[in-house]
Amino acid sequence: MPELVVVLAGGLSHERDVSLRSGRRVAQALRSRGLDVLESDVDSTLVPRLGETPDAVVFPVLHGEAGEDGALREVLALLGVPFVGSIGSASRVAFDKSIATTVVADAGLTVPTQVALPHEIFRELGAQALVAALGDQIGFPMMVKPSRGGSALGCSKVSTPAELPAAMVGAYAYGPVAVVESFVEGTEVTVAVVDRGHGPAALPAVEIRPDSGVYDYTARYTAGTTRFLCPAELPADVATRCADVALRVHEELGLRDLSRTDLIISGGEPVFLEVNVAPGMTETSAVPLASEAAGWSLGKMCADLVAVAAARGGRPAVVAPA
Numbered sequence: 447m448p449e450l451v452v453v454l455a456g457g458l459s460h461e462r463d464v465s466l467r468s469g470r471r472v473a474q475a476l477r478s479r480g481l482d483v484l485e486s487d488v489d490s491t492l493v494p495r496l497g498e499t500p501d502a503v504v505f506p507v508l509h510g511e512a513g514e515d516g517a518l519r520e521v522l523a524l525l526g527v528p529f530v531g532s533i534g535s536a537s538r539v540a541f542d543k544s545i546a547t548t549v550v551a552d553a554g555l556t557v558p559t560q561v562a563l564p565h566e567i568f569r570e571l572g573a574q575a576l577v578a579a580l581g582d583q584i585g586f587p588m589m590v591k592p593s594r595g596g597s598a599l600g601c602s603k604v605s606t607p608a609e610l611p612a613a614m615v616g617a618y619a620y621g622p623v624a625v626v627e628s629f630v631e632g633t634e635v636t637v638a639v640v641d642r643g644h645g646p647a648a649l650p651a652v653e654i655r656p657d658s659g660v661y662d663y664t665a666r667y668t669a670g671t672t673r674f675l676c677p678a679e680l681p682a683d684v685a686t687r688c689a690d691v692a693l694r695v696h697e698e699l700g701l702r703d704l705s706r707t708d709l710i711i712s713g714g715e716p717v718f719l720e721v722n723v724a725p726g727m728t729e730t731s732a733v734p735l736a737s738e739a740a741g742w743s744l745g746k747m748c749a750d751l752v753a754v755a756a757a758r759g760g761r762p763a764v765v766a767p768a
Contacts, residue, residue, distance in 0.1 A: 476505070568618075655673040
């Protein structure tokens with residue numbers, strides 16, 4: 447095991463507070479396994495600190511921009527610092543919902559009908575013309591969300607044409623590209639995939655039942671507002687298909703160590719919504735619940751991931767010559 451585990455949490459994204467909560471829980475879990483843990487934000491002291499501890503392993507628990515878009519992971523690879531999780535290029539693809547959905551659809555998995563619209567296009571062409579076109583192609587109700595982001599920030603369910611312009615503005619508040627996709631009615635589940643050194647394995651699916659009917663930011667991170675069932679109350683064959691889809695997504699996107707795939711089960715068919723390379727680890731998050739349902743404590747799962755990263759070592763990013 448490494449001399450030190452550096453748990454990175456915080457950052458400057460809209461999800462900073464959630465990241466700090468996730469980081470504290472991961473740090474406590476690792477300490478429960480006897481590991482020496484340093485909790486760190488991402489600032490100008492990080493690189494020198496890592497240089498002073500050559501045997502450290504980094505466990506990134508940064509949510510949102512910079513934490514999940516691959517940038518920080520590429521820096522860690524450049525520095526030769528071993529870290530838990532997917533490499534930068536895979537993280538970048540997974541983080542962008544419009545790109546990840548396209549890759550997953552090309553792999554033959556079921557996805558919602560989706561259109562990606564940059565803010566400039568929406569502004570220049572005008573809301574009125576695009577509202578009509580989106581209604582014709584996607585239909586109502588529909589979901590509007592930022593292409594890059596998490597925790598359901600900037601996401602809206604749109605039931606009528608009159609609601610669409612405000613929903614687009616809300617999504618653009620969190621990024622320059624919005625995705626508009628068909629709303630899929632069904633049972634919402636999330637499936638974590640973990641590789642503890644023996645190949646990726648799907649954890650039991652977690653069924654999500656928000657009291658409000660919408661799994662938004664409040665429902666995700668306010669205790670008591672959402673009911674989580676693990677294992678999900680699904681027929682055995684549907685649960686198996688959900689696990690298979692999560693494993694396929696993990697493989698097709700080239701992910702590593704840990705991911706969480708969000709699905710809607712419609713008519714018995716799992717429909718891909720999005721994938722997360724730095725899933726939440728708070729008291730109301732699904733991955734710790736699934737880990738315990740699989741028979742591992744959160745500390746055991748995190749310690750195993752650290753051991754895998756330590757054994758893999760730091761591999762500086764090398765770009766092959768053209």
